[in-house]
Amino acid sequence: MNDPLVLFGFGTTPLELLGFVLAVGTVLFNITQLHWAWLLSILSSAIYGVVFYDARLYGDMALQLVFIAVSVWGWKQWLSGVPSTAESLPVTRLDRNSGWLAVGGWLLGFGLLWWFLSHYTDTDVPMADGFLTAGSLLGQVLLSRKKLENWVVWIIVDVLYVALYVHKHLMLTAVLYAVFVAMAMIGLRAWSMDGKDRRMVLE
Structure with missing residues (x-):
């Protein structure tokens, strides 16, 4: 059912291929x-x-479960929009305090996940897995609230994920995350323009 196959010279499986297609669609729709x-x-x-x-x-496996829960919440956030108005949720930026809180949360999550993965699993990459899992959680939360900085977080995380997945011989997924880097850059530009347009309307 999920037997290995070769696609364009890359070793993969039907599940990885399907996940690849759906993930690309996800980011396109996010942009x-x-x-x-x-x-x-x-x-x-x-x-x-x-x-x-x-x-x-x-860490990445558990992250997918969190992503499912956060996605349900994010979907509700995007549909509910701004309280007491009919507007959709706008693109906004983090203020300085929120930015430092986000960085602190990433580092704290990294430390806790690194410790847990080192002591309670047989993963051979606890540091990388912990750092990128924590960063992905932050990126997903910021995306759910339509914070522009979510794309900056995703660019950092996705670049590092390319190296990790090459190390783990998940070559198609490594290609996917290389595509994600480019798409995150496009998303950052698109959302930046959306924010500028919104400020011009307000002015």
């Missing part, structure tokens, strides 16, 4: 702020949970 991105995120997260379990990337 255009189409709320159906959250449904694709739920489906791709469930599939990648299985893929990462097989690769002994337990």
Whole structure:
């Protein structure tokens, strides 16, 4: 059912390939702020949970479960919009205090996950898995609130994920995350322009 196959010279599996397609669709929909991105995120997260379990990337596996829960919440956030108005949730930036809080949360999550993965799993990359899992959680929360900085977090995380997945011989997923880097840059530019347009309207 999930037997290995070769696609364009890359070793992969049907599950990894399906997760790849759904994940690309998720980011495309996020860039255009189409709320159906959250449904694709739920489906791709469930599939990648299985893929990462097989690769002994337990932090990433658990992260997919969190992604599913956060995606349900994010979907609601995008649909509910601004309280007491009919507007959709706007793109905004973190203020300085929120920015430092986000960085602190990333480092704290990294430390806790690194410790847990080192002591309670057989992963061979606890530091990388912990750091990137914590960063991905931060990126997902910021995305759910349509914070512009979510794309900056994703660029950092996705660049490092490329190296990790090459190390774990998940070559198709490494290619996927290289594509994510480019898409995150496009998303950062698109959302920056959206924010400028909104400020011009307000002025």
